Amino acid sequence: MAAPAPAPTASPPPPPAMSGLLSFASSRPYPPLPAPRPAAAAPRPRLRIAGSAAAAPNAVSHRASSSFSSGDRLRSLVRRGELDEALRLVGSARRPDAGTCAALIKKLSASGRTAEARRVLAACGPDVMAYNAMMAGYCGAGQVDAARRWCAERAVERDAYTCDTLIRGLCGRGRTANALAVLDEMLRRRCVPDVVTYTILLEATCKRSGYKQAMKLLDEMRDKGCTPDIVTYNVVVNGICQEGRVDDAIEFLKNLPSYGCEPNTVSYNIVLKGLCTAERWEDAEELMGEMGQKGCPPNVVTFNMLISFLCRKGLVEPALEVLEQIPKYGCSPNSLSYNPLLHAFCKQKKMDKAMAFLDLMVSRGCYPDIVSYNTLLTALCRSGEVDVAVELLHQLKDKGCAPVLISYNTVIDGLTKAGKTKEALELLNEMVSKGLQPDIITYSTIAAGLCREDRIEDAIRAFGKVQDMGIRPNTVLYNAIILGLCKRRETHSAIDLFAYMIGNGCMPNESTYTILIEGLAYEGLIKEARDLLDELCSRGEEILLDVHLIDVAFLTTFLPCSNANGGPFLRLPPEGSPVYDALL
DNA sequence: TTAGGGTTAG
Numbered sequence: 001m002a003a004p005a006p007a008p009t010a011s012p013p014p015p016p017a018m019s020g021l022l023s024f025a026s027s028r029p030y031p032p033l034p035a036p037r038p039a040a041a042a043p044r045p046r047l048r049i050a051g052s053a054a055a056a057p058n059a060v061s062h063r064a065s066s067s068f069s070s071g072d073r074l075r076s077l078v079r080r081g082e083l084d085e086a087l088r089l090v091g092s093a094r095r096p097d098a099g100t101c102a103a104l105i106k107k108l109s110a111s112g113r114t115a116e117a118r119r120v121l122a123a124c125g126p127d128v129m130a131y132n133a134m135m136a137g138y139c140g141a142g143q144v145d146a147a148r149r150w151c152a153e154r155a156v157e158r159d160a161y162t163c164d165t166l167i168r169g170l171c172g173r174g175r176t177a178n179a180l181a182v183l184d185e186m187l188r189r190r191c192v193p194d195v196v197t198y199t200i201l202l203e204a205t206c207k208r209s210g211y212k213q214a215m216k217l218l219d220e221m222r223d224k225g226c227t228p229d230i231v232t233y234n235v236v237v238n239g240i241c242q243e244g245r246v247d248d249a250i251e252f253l254k255n256l257p258s259y260g261c262e263p264n265t266v267s268y269n270i271v272l273k274g275l276c277t278a279e280r281w282e283d284a285e286e287l288m289g290e291m292g293q294k295g296c297p298p299n300v301v302t303f304n305m306l307i308s309f310l311c312r313k314g315l316v317e318p319a320l321e322v323l324e325q326i327p328k329y330g331c332s333p334n335s336l337s338y339n340p341l342l343h344a345f346c347k348q349k350k351m352d353k354a355m356a357f358l359d360l361m362v363s364r365g366c367y368p369d370i371v372s373y374n375t376l377l378t379a380l381c382r383s384g385e386v387d388v389a390v391e392l393l394h395q396l397k398d399k400g401c402a403p404v405l406i407s408y409n410t411v412i413d414g415l416t417k418a419g420k421t422k423e424a425l426e427l428l429n430e431m432v433s434k435g436l437q438p439d440i441i442t443y444s445t446i447a448a449g450l451c452r453e454d455r456i457e458d459a460i461r462a463f464g465k466v467q468d469m470g471i472r473p474n475t476v477l478y479n480a481i482i483l484g485l486c487k488r489r490e491t492h493s494a495i496d497l498f499a500y501m502i503g504n505g506c507m508p509n510e511s512t513y514t515i516l517i518e519g520l521a522y523e524g525l526i527k528e529a530r531d532l533l534d535e536l537c538s539r540g541e542e543i544l545l546d547v548h549l550i551d552v553a554f555l556t557t558f559l560p561c562s563n564a565n566g567g568p569f570l571r572l573p574p575e576g577s578p579v580y581d582a583l584l
Numbered sequence: 585t586t587a588g589g590g591t592t593a594g
Contacts, residue, residue, distance in 0.1 A: 168585085194585095195585080197585085198585090200585055203585075203586080231585055231586045232585080232586085233586090234585095234587075236586095237586085238587075264586095266587050267587085268587090269588080270586075299587095301587055302587085303588090304589075305587070306588095307588090308588065308589060311589095312590060334588095336588055337588090339591085340588095343589075343590080343591080369589090371589055372591085373591085374591035375589085404591095405592080406591055406592045407591085408592085409593070410591075411592095412592090412593090413593060416593095439592095440593080441593045442593080444593045444594075445592080447593090475594080476594045477594090479594060480594070
């Protein structure tokens with residue numbers, strides 16, 4: 001792989017607001033990374049070496065040593081995600097600790113293993129923490145109906161907290177109507193919904209049915225004798241802003257005292273966010289001025305929000321000015337203040353500036369967090385500096401910021417795209433050895449990289465690994481392998497996999513169809529390609545095909561379809577191209 | 585239970 005172009009050495013001078021701030025920007029392509037976070041710099045003593053878990057010291061426990069070590073072992077297994085081993089241990093334990101069981105229930109449910117989670121629940125006996133974990137698990141796994149049935153069986157509705165979990169789970173999956181039904185059940189059973197329950201429901205109602213509907217629920221809540229608090233009102237203020245009615249939100253805020261509730265800084269921040277979304281910068285500034293007078297001075301969130309919005313709109317210099325204002329208001333910038341700017345520099349491909357900015361934040365006592373580093377890793381990979389990314393990844397722990405799944409996924413992807421699949425696979429082994437569980441993104445990345453190298457068999461092994469882990473392969477993973485098969489002209493196998501994908505309940509997307517249609521057309525299987533396109537037609541989706549992959553015969557065959565009402569739209573080849581000439 | 589980082593695969 002050719003060495004990437006170095007970062008421009010003659011970068012434009014920093015904007016005025018930055019003058020002096022970045023003066024220590026190094027002339028090296030990449031300045032040394034910031035010094036380690038003092039508090040976390042000292043290497044932590046290793047408590048235990050691999051394989052000696054059972055011999056863990058139990059000096060702090062007064063319980064029987066056997067029960068301590070098994071409980072300790074169970075906790076450690078759950079933490080490491082070794083669920084099968086944890087399940088075996090739960091099966092043999094006399095009375096496993098409810099907190100650990102709750103954690104295991106959560107993890108099992110997250111992998112869709114709710115039946116096994118229920119076995120764990122049975123093993124640990126009645127415990128509200130475990131109940132809530134089960135409820136959250138069902139909801140998280142999308143089995144909200146199972147959650148409701150289970151809830152009814154156990155009559156746990158009487159516990160308001162468990163009900164909140166169910167209501168939150170239902171609301172989180174857009175099942176607001178069911179959540180409201182649970183509320184009715186609660187009221188019938190004289191299980192008093194509290195302000196939290198209502199607030200959750202109000203938030204969902206705002207999202208689903210709009211704030212006007214939420215206002216009705218607010219009245220109902222008051223009728224039932226439940227007094228809204230400022231959080232409740234803020235949820236409604238947010239709902240009003242979400243519908244683009246910021247001025248109505250401001251009006252509502254003004255009337256709050258007449259309901260016996262004073263706005264707080266969060267209330268103003270919500271309105272401010274609405275103003276920023278509408279790019280009403282002057283109004284935002286004015287509101288910030290008012291906040292102090294109204295006894296709700298801006299806090300660091302206020303400034304962070306402004307910085308984030310300005311950066312998103314490409315207004316990096318004003319964002320830098322806001323950053324400089326923060327201390328004048330008695331607030332300290334934190335990593336959330338710096339990260340949007342760091343991201344902006346990365347996006348501008350000004351890596352030297354980004355690195356210098358990182359130094360700046362450290363010199364001001366704000367330590368980069370994992371999001372800062374992940375932002376850098378992404379940018380380094382995208383700018384062709386994968387080796388620097390690998391180096392940074394390996395330095396993270398010493399900087400007091402251990403790499404996470406996303407960090408590894410980012411660099412693994414960078415390596416596969418740089419044609420360094422072997423190193424990517426080594427990194428995969430490394431993360432596993434460090435106890436980080438790869439996820440669907442890790443394996444999709446690896447599979448796509450292997451396919452790019454025509455190593456379809458290995459990619460299919462990665463696919464199998466995902467299934468072994470109890471994770472359902474998703475569309476992205478299927479697409480990667482289908483593309484690999486099509487590129488190898490094994491279109492029939494690709495179609496088989498397509499059928500398998502649908503049979504397993506994984507919905508194909510536009511890319512899936514594009515890949516397959518192009519693959520079929522390449523092999524001259526025009527009829528089959530057409531059938532697939534018709535299927536897309538019936539879905540009424542727009543399809544943009546890469547004309548470079550399509551031969552003239554294929555385009556000519558399909559052209560009439562592009563005029564069909566409501567049918568797919570085939571982007572025409574660029575004017576003057578050979579394909580365009582052949583068509584007209 | 586409300587507001588803040590448009591960190592990862594196609």
